[in-house]
Amino acid sequence: MYENNVNYNKTYQFAIRIVNAYKYLTEEKKEFVLSKQLLKTGTSIGANVAEANGAISSAEFSAKISIAYNYLIQEYQVFQ
Numbered sequence: 001m002y003e004n005n006v007n008y009n010k011t012y013q014f015a016i017r018i019v020n021a022y023k024y025l026t027e028e029k030k031e032f033v034l035s036k037q038l039l040k041t042g043t044s045i046g047a048n049v050a051e052a053n054g055a056i057s058s059a060e061f062s063a064k065i066s067i068a069y070n071y072l073i074q075e076y077q078v079f080q
Contacts, residue, residue, distance in 0.1 A: 005053060008049055008050060011045050011049045011050075011068070014042065014045065014046060015045070015046040017042075018038060018039060018042030018043055019039065019042075021035075021038060022036075022038055022042075025038070034079075037078060038075070038078075038079065041075045044068070044071045045068050045071045045072050048065070049065070
């Protein structure tokens, strides 16, 4: 279903990197506050893109993509 969807594939790979970064931060650096925020926002991007791909209307698609974009902006602002 998502094999040819570039946005989904990129956000999925991004989520994997986020999970690995979270594991590193919690296990190696003993950082628990910002790492939780990183995990939440980083994985939400892909989840919302996946939901957008299953949208039944263009309005729903647009809303889900907007949510994903907002999480991306939040991720950038917090970890800049």
